[in-house]
Amino acid sequence: MSPIIVRGLDEHVKQQLSAQAKEHGRSMEAEVRDILTKAARRPHIGMALLSVARDVGGVDELPIPTRDDVASASNSWARGMRTREASFDRGPRPPRAP
Template sequence: MASITIRNLDDQLKRQLRVRAAEHGRSMEEEAREILRQAVGASAVSRDLGQAIHRRFAAIGGVELELPERGPMRETPEF
């Protein structure tokens, strides 16, 4: 497995990570791994625009759009 080093981490941020890790019963390293898993995994899920739109409006029951009348197709342009 790979490893990374994070330099110049604010003391306050480190304290918050320690508290969050303790609340979840994990080490600071495991908590940081879990945060990274959630952050990176979320971006992979949102790549499907159709699913992202569906999730956004599913809670309110969807949205009905008025579709305009369709007319005849235009002639193909000649160049």
């Protein structure tokens, strides 16, 4: 088996893995190997749903409703965008007085 090197792993993640390994009574390497093996073997939810749909006759005949609604931004979001746009138009702000 070829080794895998993980660079830039956050120190907090490393500490969590170490604690988890200790809790399970194994080395950190064995813990990471177990986590990766389980993750790789976990079924892909989309493929699992597709398989179930095929088992019950597929989904080809299901009607797809047309959308008649229009997505819109909430008023508070739109108001905030107008405020930010206006502040960009004014140029740099003067320094604040102490």
